[in-house]
Amino acid sequence: MGNEMKWIRNIKARLEDNKASVEALNIDEIRKVKNFHKSFPMYFETPLVELKNLAGYLGISNIFVKDESYRFGLNAFKVLGGSYAIGKYVAEKLGVDISDLTFEKMKGSDTRQKIGQITFTTATDGNHGRGVAWAAQQLGQKAVVYMPKGSSEIRLNNIRATGAEAYITDLNYDDAVRLSYENAKKHGWQIIQDTAWKGYKNIPLWIMQGYATMLLESIGQLKEKGIDRPTHVFIQAGVGSLAGAVQGLIAAYYKENRPISAVVEPNKADCMYRSAVNGKITSVGGDMDTIMAGLACGEPNPIGWNILDSYCDLFASCPDNIAALGMRVLGNPFSGDEKVISGESGAVTMGFLYAVTTNEKYKDVKDALELDENSKVLLISTEGDTDPENYREIVWNGKYPYMK
The missing domain is CATH 3.40.50.1100 (Rossmann fold)
Incomplete structure (x- = not known):
């Protein structure tokens, strides 16, 4: 270049x-x-x-x-996007409009009882994954995060500090997205990714x-x-x-x-x-x-x-x-x-x-x-x-x- x-x-x-x-x-x-x-x-x-x-x-x-x-x-x-997407996802699971869902309602035991245990997954260079992991932590849910090769160890540790599982892969970013998607399908997780493909737009x-x-x-x-x-x-x-x-x-x-x-x-x-x-x-x-x-x-x-x-x-x-x-x-x-x-x-x-x-x-x-x-x-x-x-x-x- x-x-x-x-x-x-x-x-x-x-x-x-x-x-x-x-x-x-x-x-x-x-x-x-x-x-x-x-x-x-x-x-x-x-x-x-x-x-x-x-x-x-x-x-x-x-x-x-x-x-x-x-x-x-x-x-x-990045947390702005991940937290809102998770909020919209939870609102749909509850059958309510996002306007009626606050942070405290999302954290509440009643909500957690209704939506059950969810594992959110994503691929990230650092900031998006940390935002998703943080939002999952706040709600008492789990997160699994994949990072491309060459990613910063400091950013990896910041994600892990939320309690999430996080890994630096030997893949580039776009292949890490595909890995996250495949594992979501395999394990019944919910992928929270900031790019769209066929059947994944909301x-x-x-x-x-x-x-x-x-x-x-x-x-x-x-x-x-x-x-x-x-x-x-x-x-x-x-x-x-x-x-x-x-x-x-x-x-x-x-x-x-x-x-x-x-x-x-x-x-x-x-x-x-x-x-x-x-x-x-x-x-x-x-x-x-x-x-x-x-x-x-x-x-x-x-x-x-x-x-x-x-x-x-x-x-x-x-x-x-x-x-x-x-x-x-x-x-x-x-x-x-x-x-x-x-x-x-x-x-x-x-x-x-x-x-x-x-x-x-x-x-x-x-x-x-x-x-x-x-x-x-x-x-x-x-x-x-x-x-x-x-x-x-x-x-x-x-x-x-x-x-x-």
């Missing part, structure tokens, strides 16, 4: 023909999702950090970073709805700061569930006045970028050995892809040093700006923004995105230092240097 960014503009994103439905991500539905999350005693809105001085340096109006390192004490956003959609809570929070937090809408939203993609959720809510909420959007991926797992180039779902195989472990997914979620194909303005494929750059920029702020501790997958959009606004060779990307002195950019730092040792290697010791 080269060490340069690749990108493609999605011209049809601004046409009105053949748009994918975003009804499942409409504002009323996501308010219901947020209310479910608010019933958790550990819930609070994660910070929306304003980086006004960095924005001035980059020649734009403002930058806002949603800092998900504070989410439920788990250092990443749970991935519920996970996407769960993710949308943080964007709904962001919209409200921006309004508190006097911002009716950001001009730009940049979002990272693995299988595309998060990116599809964010893009879908943007399209549903802002409609024809929606912000300009870009999806950013690691170049060793850029299935969304390749799908955009080819005009159809395109997978990436092999080990996908990127530092952006949470984005090392080779097979697109078709639900997420359909939304992104319809509405996303630009797809970018980035080398690892762009993510490392973003980590250092967020971790070493200008005086007056707040520090954000962001992990490899969380910081790639900041690295992308910094690169396209400061490096002349990416001027065509900047122009395509219409970034200028009036731009107000929203980014989501999806994780904190979920692998602290690697975080220090990059931020302290300069691993994966960025060269113009």
Whole structure:
């Protein structure tokens, strides 16, 4: 793989023909999702950090970073999707609407007696599996989690700390998903996976709805700061569930006045970028050995892809040093700006923004995105230092240097 960014503009994103439905991500539905999350005693809105001085340096109006390192004490956003999907699953088992199901009701002995013992299983690079395992633990249920080869031992141990069984396999991410699915069928477990396939669509959609809570929070937090809408939203993609959720809510909420959007991926797992180039779902195989472990997914979620194909303005494929750059920029702020501790997958959009606004060779990307002195950019730092040792290697010791 080269060490340069690749990108493609999605011209049809601004046409009105053949748009994918975003009804499942409409504002009323996501308010219901947020209310479910608010019933958790550990819930609070994660910070929306304003980086006004960095924005001035980059020649734009403002930058806002949603800092998900504070989410439920788990250092990443993924628990929003897993917990909501499990909540919807339990609600269906009980025959009630999710609006009538709170965290306390889910934990209650009456609910546990009705639904019995459940083992939830999933494949993960770390954060999603930890979120599913944590939710299962809270409900007194079991979890079995599979991780791809090369996964962080620290992330493995964090999952096991919830009481879950967790294993690092010798498979890549997508084959670990298949292993989880096969074992679920064999043992009567329930798979909670953030990608869809034939006969398995409800749970991935519920996970996407769960993710949308943080964007709904962001919209409200921006309004508190006097911002009716950001001009730009940049979002990272693995299988595309998060990116599809964010893009879908943007399209549903802002409609024809929606912000300009870009999806950013690691170049060793850029299935969304390749799908955009080819005009159809395109997978990436092999080990996908990127530092952006949470984005090392080779097979697109078709639900997420359909939304992104319809509405996303630009797809970018980035080398690892762009993510490392973003980590250092967020971790070493200008005086007056707040520090954000962001992990490899969380910081790639900041690295992308910094690169396209400061490096002349990416001027065509900047122009395509219409970034200028009036731009107000929203980014989501999806994780904190979920692998602290690697975080220090990059931020302290300069691993994966960025060269113009």
